[in-house]
Amino acid sequence: MKRIEALAVLAELSRRHPVVVTCAATSRELAAVRDSDNHFYLLDAMGLVGSVATGLALGLNPDRPKVVGIEGDGSLLMNPNVLPTGGYLAPANLLLVLLDNGIYGSTGELPTYSSHIDLEALAAAAGWTTRSTATADGLRATFTELLDVEKPAFLHVRIEPGNAPDVAKLLLDPVSLRDRFARWLRDEHLVTAVKA
Amino acid sequence: MTYAKAVADGIWAANAVKVGYIPSVTVAPVIKALVATDGGGNGVSSRVTPLSREEEAVGVMGAFALTGALGAIVMQDNGFGNALTALATFPTSYHLPLLIFANARGGLGEYNSMIHSISQPVPAILRAVGVPVFELDRRHSIDAWRDTVCEAGVHAVMTHRPVVVLGSFWNTDGMVA
Numbered sequence: 062m063k064r065i066e067a068l069a070v071l072a073e074l075s076r077r078h079p080v081v082v083t084c085a086a087t088s089r090e091l092a093a094v095r096d097s098d099n100h101f102y103l104l105d106a107m108g109l110v111g112s113v114a115t116g117l118a119l120g121l122n123p124d125r126p127k128v129v130g131i132e133g134d135g136s137l138l139m140n141p142n143v144l145p146t147g148g149y150l151a152p153a154n155l156l157l158v159l160l161d162n163g164i165y166g167s168t169g170e171l172p173t174y175s176s177h178i179d180l181e182a183l184a185a186a187a188g189w190t191t192r193s194t195a196t197a198d199g200l201r202a203t204f205t206e207l208l209d210v211e212k213p214a215f216l217h218v219r220i221e222p223g224n225a226p227d228v229a230k231l232l233l234d235p236v237s238l239r240d241r242f243a244r245w246l247r248d249e250h251l252v253t254a255v256k257a
Numbered sequence: 258m259t260y261a262k263a264v265a266d267g268i269w270a271a272n273a274v275k276v277g278y279i280p281s282v283t284v285a286p287v288i289k290a291l292v293a294t295d296g297g298g299n300g301v302s303s304r305v306t307p308l309s310r311e312e313e314a315v316g317v318m319g320a321f322a323l324t325g326a327l328g329a330i331v332m333q334d335n336g337f338g339n340a341l342t343a344l345a346t347f348p349t350s351y352h353l354p355l356l357i358f359a360n361a362r363g364g365l366g367e368y369n370s371m372i373h374s375i376s377q378p379v380p381a382i383l384r385a386v387g388v389p390v391f392e393l394d395r396r397h398s399i400d401a402w403r404d405t406v407c408e409a410g411v412h413a414v415m416t417h418r419p420v421v422v423l424g425s426f427w428n429t430d431g432m433v434a
Contacts, residue, residue, distance in 0.1 A: 108312070
């Protein structure tokens with residue numbers, strides 16, 4: 062399964078969820094598959110998906126659809142602190158999906174540690190409920206299963222290396238992304254505008 | 258009233274809903290005051306939590322603005338080297354309010370022979386990336402510390418960006434390090 066195929070599945074599964082997406086090729090490919098107001102693209106904040114998703118989960122009503130983070134192996138390894146922090150803070154409404162292709166797909170396809178380091182085991186050791194898969198059907202099944210877990214959930218998805226060809230760069234103003242995402246949260250999660 | 262309690266009171270008065278901290282001996286009294294006023298103990302309460310690194314704190318606490326609330330960070334100024342990319346690419350770029358109080362190191366009363374290498378340029382570094390900085394020290398009253406921290410939080414919300422308050426505890430009732 063290529064990354065864009067996994068993202069096509071995730072785009073369908075996460076329509077009602079706040080989705081925090083890692084930068085570069087992953088954001089571009091998700092936007093190409095299906096751009097949506099519930100997608101919060103981190104255009105350049107590599108390594109922050111788990112942190113932002115954790116903060117978002119802590120700030121939202123846990124009875125609403127879970128916050129979904131879509132992260133890459135290289136980005137997670139840039140800030141692996143998110144695993145112990147998520148396990149410690151333990152928001153029940155957090156699902157982190159790791160798309161692991163073993164390389165830095167957006168930066169020259171150089172290898173990450175993931176061929177040697179078991180990232181799912183790291184998450185499990187930090188207190189996350191974990192599952193793994195490498196197929197589209199498995200992704201649907203495990204994603205759905207983890208939605209019922211009442212603790213931080215981690216889905217390790219093995220994907221093939223390679224970026225989808227001819228996908229346009231995301232040239233969006235981050236402020237416009239914030240506005241549309243915050244508006245979607247206000248409508249769907251009943252949060253209010255920040256007040257002084 | 259102590260300077261540390263004034264900082265804690267200012268953070269709550271700014272309507273911060275959650276405070277993440279990265280420990281230092283200088284801000285420990287601030288953290289203890291935050292926890293005590295929130296009914297917790299041993300460094301943790303319902304609204305106060307430890308975090309393991311500064312850029313992570315920017316991500317976790319900055320995300321609260323997306324939910325319509327204000328997050329806050331308590332840290333030491335030498336951690337801004339860790340936090341700079343996260344600050345620039347997340348709350349600054351997305352125009353998200355975030356209140357940060359950091360104790361200042363590397364100045365008067367400093368014992369460490371190298372920490373000034375990062376701490377002294379911190380105000381200039383932050384201003385260079387567009388993060389407003391308000392500085393407090395022994396010349397400001399305890400009330401001014403509380404009011405400045407509170408108003409910095411209001412300023413963050415009103416101007417849609419992270420705002421930093423740097424406090425030097427030298428010659429106050431606190432400690433430098």
